[in-house]
Amino acid sequence: MxxxxxxxxxxxxxxxxxxGKTTQMERxxxxxxxxxxxxxNTREPGGTALGERLRGLLLDPDLPGMCAEAxxxxxxxxxxQHLSEVIRPALQAGEWVLSDRFTDASFAYQGAGRGLGSGRVxxxxxxxxxxxxxxxxILLDIEPEAGLERAVQRGRRDRIERExxxxFERARDAYRERAAGAPDRYLVVDGASDPDTVAERILAGVRERLPLHALEG
Incomplete structure (x- = not known):
């Protein structure tokens, strides 16, 4: 491809x-x-000074009343801002942009999770x-109960994690539906597996989908 x-x-x-996105991003x-x-290497929401400020608002557990549209x-x-300041310039410079979340997250969380629908997104x-x-x-798929148990172990939960x-079942279903609809652009990996196995499957899938001759062998 x-x-x-x-x-x-x-x-x-x-x-x-x-x-397990953070662990697999690092690997x-x-x-x-x-x-x-x-x-x-970047993330959403965030990746820029403005984005990180907005991330703080979006994840602040003291702002539970934020409406879905906001x-x-x-x-x-x-x-x-992320696209303008980071993603587009890096791609034009020939870099490999590796992002923790992008627009699929909005289809999953706001479109499905919040019930706004995919059309607006x-x-x-x-x-x-x-x-x-x-x-x-690369979609790391996991049962919501198992994922939330991991999230709780990390400590104080943010505004989204408290849902x-x-x-999260609606969000997961949306992710899986999008992946099923465009299998050439999505790599679905079982996120419940041990980190080493997940990393191996991701790297094998990336090698298969993209020209990564330097990673062969």
């Missing part, structure tokens, strides 16, 4: 809370760098991103 309209590559890790980042690829627009405000996606889409979305299980 080689359809990128830019010199770089755009990989995104997605999944509900407790799916994939290390593998890409060891193979000689320039990597831009949450969605704040996510896309952070994403607009898709309109914002098209307006903001144009034709830009990730080259590959009920059915919220």
């Amino acid at each position: 080689d359809r990128s309209p830019h010199p770089g590559r755009f990989l995104v890790l997605e999944g509900i809370e407790g799916s 994939l980042d290390a593998a890409l760098r060891a193979a000689g690829h320039p990597v831009c 949450e969605l627009l704040l996510m896309f405000a952070a994403r607009a 898709a309109e914002l996606e098209t307006w903001l991103q144009g034709a830009l889409r990730p080259d590959l979305v 009920a299980v059915d919220f």
Whole structure:
């Protein structure tokens, strides 16, 4: 698969809370760098000074009354700055952008979890991103109960992590539906497996989907 309209590559890790994204981001980042690829490691919401400020608001457990529309627009405000300041420049420079979440998270969390529907998210996606889409979305799939148990073990839960299980069930279903609808752009990995196995499956999938000759062997 080689359809990128830019010199770089755009990989995104997605999944509900407790799916292991942070651990696998670190491992994939290390593998890409060891193979000689320039990597831009980033996250959403965040990745820029403005994005990190907005992240603080979005995850603040002391702001439980935020309406779904405000949450969605704040996510896309952070994403607009992220695209302008980090993602597009890095891709044009030929870097491999590795992001912890991107727009699939908005389809899952605000579209499905909050019940806003995919139509509104898709309109914002098209307006903001144009034709830009990730080259590959790596979905770490896990049962919500298991993921939330992991999240609780990390300590104080943020505003999103405090949602009920059915919220994460809707988000997970949306992720899986999007992956099933475009299997060439998604790599689904069992996030409940041990970290070493998950890392091996991710790297094998990336090798298969993208031209990673430097990672062969």
